[in-house]
Amino acid sequence: MEVLAAQLRDARKHTRRLTDDLSNEQLMGPMLPIVNPVLWEIGHVGWFHEYWTLRHAHGQAPILDRADRLWNSSTVAHTTRWDLDLPDRNGVFGYMTDVLGRQLDRLDGGIDGPARYFYELSIRHEDMHVEALAYTRQTLGYARPEHRGSAAAQGAGAWSGDVDVPGGRWQLGSTPADGFVFDNEKWGHEVAIAPFRIAKAPVTNDEFAAFVDVDGYRTQEFWSAAGWAWRERAAAERPAYWLERDGGRWTWRRYEKVEPLAPHAPVMFVNWYEAEAWCRWAKRRLPTEAEWEAAAIGEPVAGGLALADGKRRWPWGEAEPDAALANLDFASDEPYDVAALAAGDSAFGCRQMIGNVWEWTASDFVPFAGFSADPYEDYSQPWFGTRKVLRGGSWATSARIARPGYRNFFTPDRNDVIAGFRTCAL
Numbered sequence: 300m301e302v303l304a305a306q307l308r309d310a311r312k313h314t315r316r317l318t319d320d321l322s323n324e325q326l327m328g329p330m331l332p333i334v335n336p337v338l339w340e341i342g343h344v345g346w347f348h349e350y351w352t353l354r355h356a357h358g359q360a361p362i363l364d365r366a367d368r369l370w371n372s373s374t375v376a377h378t379t380r381w382d383l384d385l386p387d388r389n390g391v392f393g394y395m396t397d398v399l400g401r402q403l404d405r406l407d408g409g410i411d412g413p414a415r416y417f418y419e420l421s422i423r424h425e426d427m428h429v430e431a432l433a434y435t436r437q438t439l440g441y442a443r444p445e446h447r448g449s450a451a452a453q454g455a456g457a458w459s460g461d462v463d464v465p466g467g468r469w470q471l472g473s474t475p476a477d478g479f480v481f482d483n484e485k486w487g488h489e490v491a492i493a494p495f496r497i498a499k500a501p502v503t504n505d506e507f508a509a510f511v512d513v514d515g516y517r518t519q520e521f522w523s524a525a526g527w528a529w530r531e532r533a534a535a536e537r538p539a540y541w542l543e544r545d546g547g548r549w550t551w552r553r554y555e556k557v558e559p560l561a562p563h564a565p566v567m568f569v570n571w572y573e574a575e576a577w578c579r580w581a582k583r584r585l586p587t588e589a590e591w592e593a594a595a596i597g598e599p600v601a602g603g604l605a606l607a608d609g610k611r612r613w614p615w616g617e618a619e620p621d622a623a624l625a626n627l628d629f630a631s632d633e634p635y636d637v638a639a640l641a642a643g644d645s646a647f648g649c650r651q652m653i654g655n656v657w658e659w660t661a662s663d664f665v666p667f668a669g670f671s672a673d674p675y676e677d678y679s680q681p682w683f684g685t686r687k688v689l690r691g692g693s694w695a696t697s698a699r700i701a702r703p704g705y706r707n708f709f710t711p712d713r714n715d716v717i718a719g720f721r722t723c724a725l
């Protein structure tokens with residue numbers, strides 16, 4: 300119970316750090332399809348905790364009469380979220396604190412296994428919104444959040460080249476031994492993987508700039524039909540926040556400021572179409588999610604000619620993530636250079652598979668055979684078939700979320716999320 304209480308407090312600390320300094324105007328912000336009003340979003344986080352733990356698991360009555368009408372994301376249409384009779388900031392923060400206090404009281408008294416599931420769910424739900432708040436601040440050009448992390452691993456440089464991963468049978472998906480998992484990870488099932496070569500690190504800003512510099516965004520042959528349609532619609536000439544070459548280096552808008560791009564950090568804020576176009580230009584391809592998983596947590600049999608049975612818990616082994624292994628949980632509030640964090644390498648020598656930036660895969664977000672929705676029915680099911688899978692987590696992702704088996708998913712046009720990509724040889 301103490302672990303859950305500590306996790307509740309930890310997630311809330313991040314939520315508050317990302318929102319406390321915003322003005323009332325910023326808490327509402329402009330109506331955009333890719334963001335929520337921050338004031339709505341944090342109230343929704345509180346509501347989700349209340350709905351699944353206090354009400355669903357413990358049978359308590361609602362705290363606020365109108366909470367479902369305000370904050371149930373399944374029923375409150377996105378475009379209406381700017382026009383609701385939300386409580387003011389003190390009201391919303393007060394409601395969240397009230398819910399948290401009641402959760403901590405219940406945990407103090409002890410809870411059963413079924414209730415525990417809903418605490419784990421609602422903690423991870425807050426984790427996801429914490430990451431969304433981080434990239435919302437980037438989207439809206441709000442100030443860089445106050446930050447406690449260090450840039451100790453900065454300046455590590457480039458890490459180019461491929462590694463060989465042998466083929467074989469792979470158990471794609473999670474198992475009950477993995478602890479809390481989401482419905483779309485169920486369950487591990489065998490897939491065949493052919494031998495492949497995959498990059499030791501994600502594509503860097505420098506490597507992506509080479510594509511921009513040869514007019515890649517104006518060369519239709521590098522783009523799929525859907526990718527080109529997006530590019531035309533968005534009038535994209537370069538990644539979303541890139542500004543111009545200044546003295547040989549690209550600058551970009553980071554939060555509210557213009558800064559030089561770190562040449563050897565992974566490119567981020569690129570969408571799936573941009574990743575696909577870069578691959579076509581570079582004569583590379585994205586890994587499938589099975590390949591990504593095998594490169595991250597697979598091991599070779601003796602002699603190295605096939606994938607061994609079984610998988611590691613994390614790329615580096617069994618130890619829980621820490622700052623020397625992965626850039627997670629705002630260890631830094633930006634990605635490290637791709638050569639950093641050697642201690643976190645996978646068995647095959649892939650670096651930063653966990654943390655730093657999410658990695659787009661070639662795979663469509665589809666259910667595994669035998670899928671059935673968990674109690675939060677709208678988590679996966681409505682989105683199957685229209686999203687691409689991302690793996691690995693970013694610097695803004697909680698280690699609770701960024702397990703190797705976790706399948707993140709976004710539409711291929713989303714360039715506002717903290718995503719880059721790693722490639723395979725053709």
Ligand SMILES: [Fe+2]
Pocket residue numbers: 343347372424428
């Ligand atoms: Fe949500």
